[in-house]
Amino acid sequence: MTFERTKRSWRAEKLSHLGSSIFSEVAEWKEEARSAGQEIIDLGIGSPDRGPTAHIRDVLSEAVLEESNYAYPGTSGTLSFRQQAAAWMKHRFEVDVNPNTEVLALMGSQDGLAHLAQAICNPGDLAIVPDPGYPIYSGSLAIAGVKPWYLPLKEENDFLPDLDSVPDQVWEEAVFILLNIPGNPIAVTADTAFYKKLIRIAAQWNVLIVHDLAYSEMAFDDYRPMSILELPGAKDIAVEFHSFSKSFNMAGCRIGFLTGNSEVISALRDLKSNIDYGVFEPIQVAAIAALEEAMNKGKGDRGVAPLYEARRNAFVEALSVEGWNVPKPKATMFIWAPLPACFKVPQGDAEVWSSRRFARELLLATGVVVIPGEAFGTEGEGYVRIALVQEQEILMEAARRMGKFIHEYEMI
Numbered sequence: 001m002t003f004e005r006t007k008r009s010w011r012a013e014k015l016s017h018l019g020s021s022i023f024s025e026v027a028e029w030k031e032e033a034r035s036a037g038q039e040i041i042d043l044g045i046g047s048p049d050r051g052p053t054a055h056i057r058d059v060l061s062e063a064v065l066e067e068s069n070y071a072y073p074g075t076s077g078t079l080s081f082r083q084q085a086a087a088w089m090k091h092r093f094e095v096d097v098n099p100n101t102e103v104l105a106l107m108g109s110q111d112g113l114a115h116l117a118q119a120i121c122n123p124g125d126l127a128i129v130p131d132p133g134y135p136i137y138s139g140s141l142a143i144a145g146v147k148p149w150y151l152p153l154k155e156e157n158d159f160l161p162d163l164d165s166v167p168d169q170v171w172e173e174a175v176f177i178l179l180n181i182p183g184n185p186i187a188v189t190a191d192t193a194f195y196k197k198l199i200r201i202a203a204q205w206n207v208l209i210v211h212d213l214a215y216s217e218m219a220f221d222d223y224r225p226m227s228i229l230e231l232p233g234a235k236d237i238a239v240e241f242h243s244f245s246k247s248f249n250m251a252g253c254r255i256g257f258l259t260g261n262s263e264v265i266s267a268l269r270d271l272k273s274n275i276d277y278g279v280f281e282p283i284q285v286a287a288i289a290a291l292e293e294a295m296n297k298g299k300g301d302r303g304v305a306p307l308y309e310a311r312r313n314a315f316v317e318a319l320s321v322e323g324w325n326v327p328k329p330k331a332t333m334f335i336w337a338p339l340p341a342c343f344k345v346p347q348g349d350a351e352v353w354s355s356r357r358f359a360r361e362l363l364l365a366t367g368v369v370v371i372p373g374e375a376f377g378t379e380g381e382g383y384v385r386i387a388l389v390q391e392q393e394i395l396m397e398a399a400r401r402m403g404k405f406i407h408e409y410e411m412i
Contacts, residue, residue: 017142019135022356022375029363038367041398046184046333046387048249048304052290056248059289063282073278076269077105077257081284085242085257088291091299092216093227101262102235104269105279109214109243109256110136112268116210117144119271120264121175128170128177130161132376132383134184134212149174152379159188159336163201171201176208182215182225182331185376185385189330195228202237208264209238214256217247217294217302219331220309229260239264246333247303248290255279255287308333311388315395322403335386336373342410344382355384366401 026044034040051057063069076082082099089095097103106112113136117127123145129137131150141148149170153159161179179198181190202209211228219225228234239260245251258265272278294303315335316328326337338344343353353361355372363369371387373380388395 014142014145018139019375022372023135026359026363026369026371029360030369033364033367036364038364040367040369041390041394041401042369043386043389043395043398044369044371045389046246047251047389048246048333049389049391050249050307052249052253052286053293055293056250056286056289060253060282060286063285066282069281069285073281073284075105075273075276075278077103077278078281078284081105081279081288082257084288084291085259088295089227089229089259091295093230095227095229097229097235097259098262102259102265104258104265104272105284106241106256106258107276107279108245108251108254109212109241109258111254111272112241112256112258113137113212114140114143115271115275116258116264116268117141117146117176119267120208121146125175126170126173128166128174128207130179130183131378132185132373132380133178134180135376137178137180138377146175150377150379151177153186153188154379155338159186160190160194161188163198171205171207174205174207176210177202178210178212180212180214182219182223182329183212184215184332185334185371185373185380185383186336187215187329187332187334189223189225192226192231195226195231195234199228199231199234199237203233207237208261209234211238211240213240214243215246215332216242218305218308218333220305220312220328221330223330225331235260235262237261244287244290248287248294249304250287250290253283253286255283308388311392311395314392315386315388315399318396318399319402322399322406324402324406333388335388337370337384337386339382339384340406342406355381359384362402362405366405368398368401 082103085103086097086099089097117140121144126147127141128149128151131152138148151161181188216225228238229240239258241258243256319326324340326335339358343358355374359370359372370384373383
């Protein structure tokens with residue numbers, strides 16, 4: 001007797017929860033627009049369009065030629081890297097961390113964000129994550145079998161997380177709360193009072209604070225992001241991610257670090273020691289050079305911030321001239337833009353546009369790539385994220401094309 005077997009799927013169901021499929025769709029839209037003859041201006045992915053300084057590149061080049069640097073590098077990161085990271089934390093934030101127990105090298109902060117829940121949670125646990133938020137925040141929970149509780153970021157609250165809105169039952173169940181200030185996609189800002197309140201509540205409920213501070217060196221005007229570890233008692237209840245991608249234009253190098261609570265550092269180190277061998281040592285040498293270079297310039301140096309501040313100012317002004325008024329972010333490389341007013345009210349028999357429809361139609365009509373807000377969570381609907389990752393003259397051209405698109409719709 002012959003039995004028919006049901007075909008097995010060789011794809012885990014949890015992969016469908018890793019993040020929005022919109023990024024794949026946007027890639028398809030780009031090809032569609034390119035095939036139709038559009039010249040693409042990509043303001044979608046937040047990857048710096050410039051490289052690190054010549055000094056950093058020189059140091060990396062020399063280290064790559066050292067034959068001794070081709071052994072397995074070790075999961076924790078070299079002692080030299082961890083010591084330099086600790087020295088930079090002291091220089092930048094006046095924070096003392098132990099390089100032996102409170103600093104862990106990462107293959108970019110996303111490496112740590114992707115694996116942290118697996119290291120500190122059990123399947124079925126709960127974590128609090130922002131909505132909108134960077135997709136790996138919720139994606140990492142899906143991998144770990146951890147339940148998300150989405151903390152909405154509302155415009156009426158200046159997109160600052162409303163800690164009082166979290167029910168006691170959620171605080172009781174949560175293993176950690178993840179926040180990203182200033183953030184991606186929203187450059188939300190916070191003061192010392194907010195962090196003190198966060199530490200007090202987290203300590204009350206014994207909830208770990210995970211602070212993603214990838215944009216610490218990309219702030220504008222009078223804003224200077226702080227480390228949560230600056231505050232008393234923070235290391236008892238918090239860890240913080242730092243990245244070289246945005247601060248030093250080293251996105252392709254894949255290096256960052258986690259610092260703070262030693263128990264959490266140890267847990268993530270133990271997990272990673274079973275799945276990777278750490279960051280290529282020449283990359284760590286280049287990262288050390290980046291931190292040294294920043295420290296040598298003094299506390300008043302703002303690194304890459306002036307470049308993006310100038311782009312922000314020029315682009316927001318150009319959009320305003322075209323009739324699209326968007327808020328000026330105080331940090332990061334992103335504009336979190338509400339859809340132009342004409343797309344948020346019915347035009348005749350037409351329906352209100354979704355952020356997905358706006359991004360798609362804009363790309364096909366103009367070649368300008370932006371990311372629909374819904375890619376970052378349900379609270380992102382009605383917005384698009386625009387990355388300032390082109391030179392000013394290209395941003396001006398993008399604004400001109402966007403204005404033409406908006407004006408043509410208004411005339412329908």
